[in-house]
Each structure stands twice: as structure tokens, then as C-alpha cells.
Amino acid sequence: MVILDGVSRIYKHGQNIVRALDRVSLRIEDGEFLSIAGPSGSGKTTMLNLIGCLDDLDEGELYIDAHPVGAMSSKEKTAFRRNNLGFIFQSYNLIPVLSAFENVSFALELLRIDHTAIEEQTYSILAEVGLSGLEGRRPRELSAGQQQRVAIARALVKEPKLVLADEPTANLDSKTGEEIIALMKAMNERRKTTFIFSTHDAMVMEHAHRLVMLHDGSVVSDEHRRR
Ligand SMILES: Nc1ncnc2c1ncn2[C@@H]1O[C@H](COP(=O)(O)OP(=O)(O)O)[C@@H](O)[C@H]1O
Ligand SMILES: [Mg+2]
Numbered sequence: 001m002v003i004l005d006g007v008s009r010i011y012k013h014g015q016n017i018v019r020a021l022d023r024v025s026l027r028i029e030d031g032e033f034l035s036i037a038g039p040s041g042s043g044k045t046t047m048l049n050l051i052g053c054l055d056d057l058d059e060g061e062l063y064i065d066a067h068p069v070g071a072m073s074s075k076e077k078t079a080f081r082r083n084n085l086g087f088i089f090q091s092y093n094l095i096p097v098l099s100a101f102e103n104v105s106f107a108l109e110l111l112r113i114d115h116t117a118i119e120e121q122t123y124s125i126l127a128e129v130g131l132s133g134l135e136g137r138r139p140r141e142l143s144a145g146q147q148q149r150v151a152i153a154r155a156l157v158k159e160p161k162l163v164l165a166d167e168p169t170a171n172l173d174s175k176t177g178e179e180i181i182a183l184m185k186a187m188n189e190r191r192k193t194t195f196i197f198s199t200h201d202a203m204v205m206e207h208a209h210r211l212v213m214l215h216d217g218s219v220v221s222d223e224h225r226r227r
Helices: 044-051 073-085 100-109 115-130 144-156 173-193 202-206
Strands: 002-011 017-029 033-037 059-065 083-088 162-168 194-199 212-215 217-224
Touching: 002 044, 017 044, 017 059, 017 217, 033 044, 033 173, 033 202, 044 059, 044 162, 044 194, 059 115, 059 144, 073 083, 083 144, 100 115, 100 144, 144 162, 144 173, 162 173, 173 202, 194 202
Parallel strands: 033 194, 033 212, 083 162, 162 194
Antiparallel strands: 002 017, 002 059, 212 217
């Protein structure tokens, strides 16, 4: 469903040219649970931002479900993101003044579905991520792991086919990080949602069904594991 064909992203720092991604080719099938790993600066965020239609590529072709992302206008990309993609961030990115419920339902309100359906879907996904009874709490009244659960609920409530997560466990202790990855994996198995997540944590890589290693913007290994 996701095809990168010779994709590059090039930054200029004065005289220096940095190939944040350097002619990367990769094919990611529906339902994969794939980790992009590599040291800091290897291009993980750049790759996720390109697949997430948040950035423009400089070389090559990128297709998501046969849609050529390189040919989309920024308006088309915004609509494509809203309708097809979910995002999970390292620092959760919840809205502080909104409750857990409101942080999740907000994503649905942009789609203009009716109020009862929004409520049902929001309660149901918050229960699925283990937050029943905590719907009324604001982010600061939740632990770090609970906040990331809200973010996972927000990413999944629209039932996107593809969820992108940039170092989703980087701000969590290792036990909580492991719980969060286990939750993402459960959602991947239950809903067949494709997950692409970056990490430089070996424990997190262990959970991936496929591990793509980046170094200096290039894929240095691509390993399929047990499913
Ligand atoms: N907006 C930007 N402007 C200039 N250089 C950037 C920008 N974003 C990333 N880079 C450079 O691209 C390379 C890859 O960065 P990044 O994708 O953030 O790596 P990672 O997420 O693996 O740490 C780094 O050398 C980084 O300095
Ligand atoms: Mg990064």
C-alpha cells in the first residue's frame, strides 16, 4: 500500500547539502507492523513526515494506496491526511484544555458525523485503549502512558488504514513503553491497521514484524521477523 521509489529529501545548510533521505526504495504492505530504526539524524522523522504527507519529497515517487503523493497539492495532502492517516507523536501533542474524551472526539468533529455516533465511537475507542472512567480528565491529570493512550485513541478513532508514530515511546519509562507498543500491536492485529513507527530503542524494535534500519538517509537493512 505504501511505495517509495527512489525517494530523496535534500536539505541545504549554506554550502552543505544533507541528503536526509537518499534514494530510498521500500514497499510496505497493508497490515504491516513496521519499525524504522536508526541513530539520531539517520532520517527516521524525515521518512515518516514524507509518508505522512507532511513534507515534500525532492526526488523519486511516493504512492499511498496508488495515490501519487508527489503530485498532490498541499490542499489535497491535507484532505488525504485527514481522511486516511493517523498520527502518534513522541510528546503526545494533546490539547491541554480539552479532556481525554474531547481530545479524541475533536478528530471526528472535523468529519461532520452526527453527535451520537461521535460519542459512541469516542467512548468505545477509549475503552479499547484501557481508559474507561478517565474520559473526563485533562492531559495533566493523566500519567505519561495514559496520555499516549489518549493519543493512540485519537489516531485510531477515524479508523485510518495507516498510522504513523514518530518515537512513540521515547518519553516513557521502559515498562510503560513496552505497554504502549503492546497496545499498538493489539490494535494492528485486531483492526488490521498498518503501523509504521520509528524508534532507537532495542526493546521497541523487538516487537516489530519488520525492521527497516536507516543510516545517513539510506536503508542499510530490511528484516522480516516472525508474525
Ligand atoms: N527542517 C530541516 N532543515 C534542515 N535539515 C534537516 C531538517 N530536518 C532534518 N534535517 C536533517 O536531516 C537529517 C535527518 O534528520 P531526521 O529525519 O530528523 O533524523 P532522525 O529522526 O532519524 O533523528 C539530519 O541530518 C537533520 O539534521
Ligand atoms: Mg526523529
